[in-house]
Amino acid sequence: MLGRRRAGRRRGRGRRRRSNVVRATILSVVLVPICLVWIYPFIWMVSASLKTNAEVFSGLGLFTDVVRLDNYVRAWNEANVGRYFFNSVFVTVFSVLIAVTATSMIGYVLGRYRFRGKKVIIGIFAAAIFLPEGYTIIPVFDLISKLGLTGSLWGVTLAEAGGAHVVIILLFAGFFAQLPGELEEAARIDGAGFLRIFASVYLPLAKPVIATAVILQFMHSWNDFLLPLVLTLSQPDLRTLAVGIYAFKGEHLTDWSGMAAASTIALLPIILLFFFLQRYFVESVAGAMKG
Known part of the structure; x- marks a missing residue:
């Protein structure tokens, strides 16, 4: 049996x-x-990016008889992509630091505390998702001008970091809301205040959400075109890589192979960042779906 x-x-x-x-x-x-x-x-x-302009339009084939790495050299040196790349790194890194710090604290308050008007605030955040970016260009430009930052990369950085990061905020809020309250009570008994509890107790536990926030903000700042274009119209040296690539398109001639080389250079940092943080990204999304 x-x-x-x-x-x-x-x-x-x-x-x-x-x-x-x-x-x-x-x-x-x-x-x-x-x-x-x-x-x-x-x-x-x-x-x-490895072909000539004539070969680019010869068909949709992927292979070429001669590999032309000089397209990358021309894009980096002659088209000033090296300078634009540095500008993009500066703007992206500091906007990520500012945005992640701000959104994590907002998400912590929304997730851990109860107060009047909380649902109204969340509703306003949700409504901000449907606001087109073009509608905010004028007030953002006016604010940056009044701060005296129109002629610096810090102005572009603050403009990129100051958007409505609703998805990131809600991810942080949902994550912090699921953590046990005993952690906060134990920290308060030890004499910890608001900032210390947030920075030393709860934030280290939010690595998956932090990684997701870094990826989302990095992609937004690195790929954004309209806002950096408006803020750097009078100063081409401050252009980011997304705006600089557009310079390959001339009035009568477009350097398509150079544009493809520059686009490939611009794409590499995002791919590397995602491969480095993909495990945390998947954990964060899975946790948000369970929540």
Whole structure:
């Protein structure tokens, strides 16, 4: 009798394994073509960065007889991409620091404290998602001008860091709300105040959300075009990489291979950052879905 039960269990496990294998195979067959279609434009961009302008329009093929690395040299030196790259790094790094600090503290208050008007504030944050960025250009430009920062990278940095980071705030709020209150009570018994409890107790536990916030803010600041364009119209040396790439398009001629090379350079930091922080990003999204 016992042998029959064991044999039945083994057959059940075998059927489940075969079912999982079949399911994984079907899923791979469906997703692999979708992935290839999705990544093809990126691969084509890298391929175009190694061709001449004539070869770029010769077809959609990915291969070329002669690999032209001089496109990257021309983009970096002659098109001033090196300077624009430094500007983008400066603006992105400091805007990430400012935005993550501000959103984590706002999320901490919304997640851990109860007060009047809390739902109204959350509603205002949610409504801000639907506000087009173009509508905020004039007040942002006016504010930066009154602060006397129109001629510096700090003005662009503050403008990039001051957007409505509603998704990040809600991620922090949801994460902090799930943590046990005993941590705060123990810290208060030890004499810790608001900032110390936040910085020493709760914030170190929010690594997945911090990684997600860094990725989202990094992508926003690094890829933003409209706001840096408006703030740097009178000073081309302050352009970020996204704005600088647009300079490859002339009135009568466009350097497509140089633009592809510059775009590839601009894409690399985002890819490297995501690969470095992807584990935390997945954990944060999974935690938000469970919450």
